[in-house]
Amino acid sequence: MKELDEAFAMLHRDARAAPADLADARQRLMDEIDGVTPRRTRHRWVIPVAAAVGAIALAATIVVVRTAPSPDQELPLASAPEVLNKAADITDVGAVDKPIKPGQYRYIAEHRWTTYNNVIGPEKKERYPYLQEELLERWIPADPGGIRQVRRTRLGEPKYLVDVPADVAARLRNNQVPDSDRRGKCQKAGAPVNSGDFDCDQLDRADFYAALPQDPRMLYKQLDALAAQYGAQKAPGLFKIGIDALTRGLMPARVRAQWYRALALIPGVRVIERRTTVDGRSGIALGLDDDREHQELVIDLVTGESIGTRTTAGPQPSNPLVKPGTEIGASTITTSVVSSIGAKS
Amino acid sequence: MRAGLATTHIVIHIGERAERPDLVTRDPKEVFAWLFDEHARPIRSYLAGRVGADVADDLVAETFLIALRRRSTYDPEQATVRSWLYGIATNLLRNHVRREERGFRLTAKAGAAEPTVENHDTLVADRVDAAARMRTLSAAMAKLTEQDRDVLLLTSWAGLEPAEVAEALGIPASTVRSRLHRLRTRLQTLLMNSAKDAAR
Numbered sequence: 001m002k003e004l005d006e007a008f009a010m011l012h013r014d015a016r017a018a019p020a021d022l023a024d025a026r027q028r029l030m031d032e033i034d035g036v037t038p039r040r041t042r043h044r045w046v047i048p049v050a051a052a053v054g055a056i057a058l059a060a061t062i063v064v065v066r067t068a069p070s071p072d073q074e075l076p077l078a079s080a081p082e083v084l085n086k087a088a089d090i091t092d093v094g095a096v097d098k099p100i101k102p103g104q105y106r107y108i109a110e111h112r113w114t115t116y117n118n119v120i121g122p123e124k125k126e127r128y129p130y131l132q133e134e135l136l137e138r139w140i141p142a143d144p145g146g147i148r149q150v151r152r153t154r155l156g157e158p159k160y161l162v163d164v165p166a167d168v169a170a171r172l173r174n175n176q177v178p179d180s181d182r183r184g185k186c187q188k189a190g191a192p193v194n195s196g197d198f199d200c201d202q203l204d205r206a207d208f209y210a211a212l213p214q215d216p217r218m219l220y221k222q223l224d225a226l227a228a229q230y231g232a233q234k235a236p237g238l239f240k241i242g243i244d245a246l247t248r249g250l251m252p253a254r255v256r257a258q259w260y261r262a263l264a265l266i267p268g269v270r271v272i273e274r275r276t277t278v279d280g281r282s283g284i285a286l287g288l289d290d291d292r293e294h295q296e297l298v299i300d301l302v303t304g305e306s307i308g309t310r311t312t313a314g315p316q317p318s319n320p321l322v323k324p325g326t327e328i329g330a331s332t333i334t335t336s337v338v339s340s341i342g343a344k345s
Numbered sequence: 346m347r348a349g350l351a352t353t354h355i356v357i358h359i360g361e362r363a364e365r366p367d368l369v370t371r372d373p374k375e376v377f378a379w380l381f382d383e384h385a386r387p388i389r390s391y392l393a394g395r396v397g398a399d400v401a402d403d404l405v406a407e408t409f410l411i412a413l414r415r416r417s418t419y420d421p422e423q424a425t426v427r428s429w430l431y432g433i434a435t436n437l438l439r440n441h442v443r444r445e446e447r448g449f450r451l452t453a454k455a456g457a458a459e460p461t462v463e464n465h466d467t468l469v470a471d472r473v474d475a476a477a478r479m480r481t482l483s484a485a486m487a488k489l490t491e492q493d494r495d496v497l498l499l500t501s502w503a504g505l506e507p508a509e510v511a512e513a514l515g516i517p518a519s520t521v522r523s524r525l526h527r528l529r530t531r532l533q534t535l536l537m538n539s540a541k542d543a544a545r
C-alpha cells in the first residue's frame with residue numbers, strides 16, 4: 001500500500017512539520033508542578049472579575065481555600081453554564097474511571113472543614129458552633145452488598161465561630177465530636193438497619209448513579225425531585241444536592257458530564273473567581289447564594305473534575321450565632337482504588 | 346538548559362523503565378520534564394496535522410497538564426506512557442471535530458482547484474499523481490468516523506503500533522488490527538480507482 005502511505009505522508013505535512021513553540025506549554029506544566037498561579041493563556045475570551053464578586057470570599061474568617069493572588073486576575077470563561085458545559089465536554093472526552101475489580105474497594109478521602117455545634121449546659125442550651133478540620137475516609141466495596149468502612153479523624157484543633165468564655169473552654173474540650181471508625185453494610189434509607197450497618201441515602205449507592213437518565217433536562221428533573229426529597233429550597237437546594245452528589249466520590253465520569261450539564265440549567269449560579277485548593281489544585285469557583293448560606297463548587301477546567309467545595313454563612317445564617325460571611329465548610333476529595341478495606345494505596 | 350539537565354537526570358534514574366515509568370512515586374518535576382521533552386514534539390506534530398498548528402500548541406499544554414493531574418490513574422501494566430499520552434491528546438481532539446473535518450475538506454477542495462500540470466516528465470507526473478491521491482485521501486478522511494480517523498492517524502502520523510493504538514483508545518488490539526486492515530484496504534482501493542479515473 002505504498003500509494004496510501006505516500007498520501008498520508010503528504011497530507012497536512014506543512015502543519016505537522018511547522019516549527020513548534022512549546023516553551024509556553026512546558027512552562028505551564030512546570031508552573032503547575034511548582035504550584036505557581038497558572039499563567040494566562042493566549043486564546044481564551046476573558047472577562048475581568050468584578051471586585052464586588054469577591055466580597056463574600058474576603059469576608060470569610062478562615063482561609064480554607066485560598067484565592068489566587070494575581071491582582072489583575074482574569075477568568076477564562078464568561079458564565080457558570082459555560083464553565084459547567086466546558087467541564088462536561090472535557091469529562092466526556094477525557095475522563096476515565098479507574099475500574100474496580102471484584103474484591104477491591106473505592107477509597108474516597110475527603111479532607112474537609114465542617115461545622116459542628118458543641119452543646120453544653122444543664123439543659124443543653126449553650127451552643128458553641130465550631131469548625132473542625134478532619135479527614136473523612138470511606139472504603140466502598142465493589143460488591144454493593146459488601147462491608148464498607150468509614151473513618152473520621154480530626155486534624156488540628158477546633159476553631160470556634162463564636163467567642164468562648166475562658167471558664168467554658170475546658171468543658172468544651174471534653175465535649176467535641178470524637179474520632180470514629182466503623183464497618184458495616186449499606187442499608188437503604190428507611191430499611192431496618194442492623195447494628196453497625198450504615199443508613200445509606202441514594203447518593204451513597206452506585207445503583208443510583210447507574211439508573212440516572214443521560215439527557216441533561218431529564219437529569220435536571222431528577223435533581224429537582226431529589227432536592228424536594230431533602231426538603232431543599234428551589235435553586236440553592238438543587239445546587240447543594242448537585243454538589244453533594246459530586247463530592248460523595250461515587251459518580252462515574254459518564255454521569256458526571258451530564259450532571260454538569262444539568263447543573264448548568266440551575267438559574268442563578270455564577271462564576272466567583274479562580275481558586276486554588278489547599279491540596280494545590282486550581283480551578284474555577286462557581287457559586288449560588290441564598291439567605292442562609294453561599295455554596296461554592298470548584299471545578300478544574302483542565303481535567304473537568306470537581307476538586308473542592310466551600311460554604312460561607314449567608315446574610316441570615318441558619319445558625320444565628322454565626323456571623324454572616326463566616327466560612328462554615330469546605331472540602332476537597334481524592335479517590336482511588338485499593339485492594340483491601342482500610343488500605344490507602 | 347533546564348530541559349537538557351532534566352533529560353540526563355531521568356535517563357540515569359529510570360533507565361529501562363522509560364516506556365512505563367512509575368508516575369505516582371517518582372518526583373513529578375523530574376518525570377514530567379522528561380516526558381515533555383521526550384514526547385511533546387511528536388504529539389504536537391500529530392495534533393497539528395489534525396487540527397492545525399495554532400490549536401495544537403494549546404492542546405499539547407492541556408495534554409501534559411491532564412497527564413500530570415491524572416498521573417495516579419496511569420497503570421504501567423496497562424499501557425506504555427506514550428500510548429497513554431496519545432490517548433489523552435486524541436481525547437482532547439473531540440472538542441475540535443468540526444475543525445478537523447473542515448481542514449480535511451479544505452485540503453481536498455484546495456488541491457482540486459490547482460491547475461493541471463501539462464508536463465510529461467515522469468518525476469513531475471508522479472508528484473501530480475501523489476498530490477491527487479492526497480486530495481482523494483483528504484476528502485475520504487473528512488467522511489470517516491472520529492474513531493476510524495484516530496486509528497488511521499495514530500498509526501500513520503504518530504507511528505503507534507496497533508497494540509499501542511489499542512491502549513491509547515481503550516479498545517481491544519484485535520479490533521484495531523481488523524479496523525486498520527478494513528480502512529486501509531478501502532482507502533487504497535479508493536486511491537487506485539481515483540488514479541484510474543484521472544488517467545481516462
